[in-house]
Every structure is written in C-alpha cells, then in structure tokens.
Amino acid sequence: MSMINYASREINCKLVYYGPGLGGKTTNLEFVYNKVAPGSRGKLISLATETERTLFFDFLPVDLGTIRGFKTRFHLYTVPGQVYYNASRKLILKGVDGVVFVADSQVERMEANIESMQNLYDNMAQHGYNLTNIPFIIQYNKRDLPNAAPIGDLQSALNPGWEVGDPARQKLTPDPYHEGEYLVVQQDGQWFERATYFEAVAMNGEGVFDTLRAVSKLVLKTLGS
C-alpha cells in the first residue's frame, strides 16, 4: 500500500524480504545498509534474538531523494524465517508493495524453500493480496556454495509459473535479465508467467543491488498504473 502524501509531498513504498530461516534476508539488508551513502538511508533496526536470529523484523528506510517534488522512500523489511514465527511474519506483509523471496540455494534447504514459498502465498492470500499481481522477485542466494542446487531445479521447484488470464499479457516476453529466457511463455496452449529471478551471494553483495533495483522499479511502475 504505497502512500502518496500530497501534503508533505512524500511517497513511501514497502518492500518485504521473505524466505526460509538463515537464507540471507537480513544479510541483504545489512549489505544495502553498509553500501548506501549514510545520507540516503536511515537506521537499520533489528528486532532479533540474542543469537541474532530475526524475531520480528529488520527495517531499513532508503531515500531515493526528491523526484519531481516528491520525497521518495523505500521501506525495506525482512520477516523472521523460522517456521514458528508465522504470526509475526504475516503482520509484516500488511500493506506490502513488493516482495523479494530469498531462497537458500543449498540442496538440503529445498524443502524449507518450498515450505516458505507456500507460506508466502498463504499469508498473502489471507491479507487478500495476490502474489501474481504485485511486484515479486526471487533471489537464489548462496550461489557460491558447493552444494548449491542447479538454477533449473530451483526454478522448477519455486518458480514454476502461474497461468496468465489477462489477454493483454498473453505474449512472449523475454526476461530482461537473462538472455534467451522468457518471463511469459505459451505451453500446450496455455500462457504462463514466472517471476524474475537473480542469483546472489549476499555475504559479499553479489546480486543484492540487482534484486533491489529490479523490485524497486517494478513497484514504482505500479504507482503509474
């Protein structure tokens, strides 16, 4: 629920990083915090346990500056990934404008990824939101690890695509970030769309800003629609 405040001339958009526990959501935010100039971001707030596991959320506001007279700001949130924190996880999704799903590429974490993705769809639905209609990016993190699953396997399991009902969107659409791949394709007479994905190693920042840039642009486009 982006809010356009015409009185103070501000636009605030809410981005949520979702995914299984220990997948790298907080690491994404920490990298952004450390790399963005201090004048362009606020404090990083972490409601975490003593062992630095996210308990409620991490929060980082990033200022895009004043554009055409509107101070534009993105509010970045993470959710607690651990299964038993679902009540808090659901709260954070309230009013979300864009979602980044941070998947853990390790083969051993495939089940946890699938469970978290299902949980994301369920929690969005309970808020009355449809994940296929809002800006949504998948980040495959930890690509540097030797036990990382092949991208094809991760895509099949986590990003198989959803049916496209809107005739205006039923056209072959190339994936702007991966040459030779498509976001919307026709299979057996049906049109399917996949979420854009990025490979990442959040620990050293690889893919972190590619992900953030892509989801931010998608969110801003929704302001114009």
Next chain:
Amino acid sequence: MSGASSWSFREEDSDRIHGILAGFLRESNANTGMIVDRTGQMVAVVGEAPEFDPVAFASLTAADFSANDQLARMIGEAEFGSLFHQGEKESMYLADIARRVILVVLFDNRTTLGLVKLRVRAAVGELNKVFADMFDRKGSGQSGFEAEYLGEAEDEIDKLFG
C-alpha cells in the same frame, strides 16, 4: 484485489488533522500527537518535534499495534482499541483510527493519563471521520502518476543501487 490499495493524502486532509490534533494537545496538555499508518509510515506530526528518528518510530509503532491486535484476538477480543505504555517520565498512548491508522500521543508528567484519555475520545471521533472520508475517496489523485516522475525515479534507482 491484487495488492494493497494505495491511498493519497492531500493538503486539506493535513490541515484538518493538524487542526484536530492541535486542539487535542492544548486541551490535554500532551506534548506530541502523531498519526502513523498501519503499514508503518508516518503521516503527520503535531506539537513538539520529537528528537528520535520518526521513520523508525513509525515502523515500530505499527508493529507494536499489529502484534497487540493479534494478542487481542487470541484472548477473544476483536481488538484493543487503545494501548498505553508507561515510562518514568515519558509515556505513550496509542489509539486506533478507522482501522487503518494509529494515533500516537506522547506525554509527560505535566499531564495525567486520565486527562489524556478523557480528551482523546473526542479527537479519535473526529479523526475517524476525516480518515473514513479519505479512504472513501476512490482512486484519489494517484492514478496515472506522472510519467516524468517514473522516468526520473528509475534514474535515481540506478544511481543509488547501481
């Protein structure tokens, strides 16, 4: 419904809210009145300017209120319409407005919880009306948001996250 709906906030809305809160602060002797939306965004600040980071404060307020909302349901209440956090010198009173935003009142020893609660009732009633009017205003002002804005915003994203 696809995602959460956007809403916009106009100059005249701001004037009405400032008027209501300024009157309430005068009558209750509280220091600051703030409106925070349930997604964690600061909408308005009236009275003494707080020394803390308002952006962080707003996100924590929304989380606090939402968590307490769920606790209310667990014990069989539809909601907690208000919350009170007592400090040694500074205290906070939070009240729900139109199920979409939260009124936060900061006050200290110069007044009492009783007076704040007494005076806040009328303010909440008036604010409920203002926000109900705002949310009823479908598609208010935000449709077709300037194409020029979007172009420049994309450039800024590339610069900042490049």
